[in-house]
Amino acid sequence: YAATYATGLLCARRLLTKYDLAETYEGNTDNIGDDYNVQADKDERQPFKCFLDVGLVRTSTGSRVFAALKGAVDGGIDIPHNDKRYAGYDLQDKSLDPEVLERYIKGGVVAEYA
Template identity: 55%
Template sequence: MGFVKVVKNKAYFKRYQVKFRRRREGKTDYFARKRLVIQDKNKYNTPKYRMIVRFSNRDIVCQIAYAKIEGDAIVCAAYSHELPRYGVSVGLTNYAAAYCTGLLLARRLLNKFNLDKVYEGQVEVTGEEFNVESVDGQPGAFTCYLDAGLTRTTTGNKVFGALKGAVDGGLSSHTALSGSRATTPRAKSSAVRSTGSTSGLERVEYMSSLIEEDEDAYKKQFSRFI
């Protein structure tokens, strides 16, 4: 296909429609939001919960929210800058931190609704795909939908690490985990790869190999941590 010059003439500007402010600012994907917020009419005033995951240069934000007329209501939130309280002091924006933040959100939310003893989630970290099931005679599992915003939901993205943490923590999600590293086809088994990503073992292996190959590069790259 040959190169076609884009011509923005008078007709283009006459028909141009400005996008919503928050879309122009790169904050809200309204195409996705409409489908995440809309609720079946026969469910009346039942909230439709979303698990919101956002990344900044120094933090990871995970929230459970539902839409109201006046705006979103935040039910529970967890941040990666809280992780040093639990022993994770570095790498607060990587895949493992996303997993831990999602896990913290799930346990905090279930504790708020007194469901933490009923739904304990994945007790042993195996890396296998896990789905919580409702317990007979108890309230159903807390269900939410992943809201990734304008993040590119490519396979192995950190947003799926946060979702994997929330599901392992005891939340039920209707969003497929096909994009998480637990389902990535690689030479290693998917479970082993997922465990390495969520526990930080991949970083340990890389640091060990780098210090053997080039000590100067190791000191330069990890100067904050050594």
């Protein structure tokens, strides 16, 4: 999960650097466990917008494809999404637990296993 998040983050930063948007849209620099949406400045260029195409990948809650989505969104790309599929989303409470998501992103689940 951590490697997939990092791949999405790296792709986002490289893409924004290529189109000279990296300084305008820095992405999520505060808390990686919280849900983040790119906000457009009225005076600046619009953020780079793309859509997630999962293809044949299974879209269960906590899937790696959503880690890549989270990384790309945190990197500064505008991707329409919902936090219901992130790791750490509780179906009964209908809320995202940012601590659990951050633990997955930082590889804490792997550290507990080892």
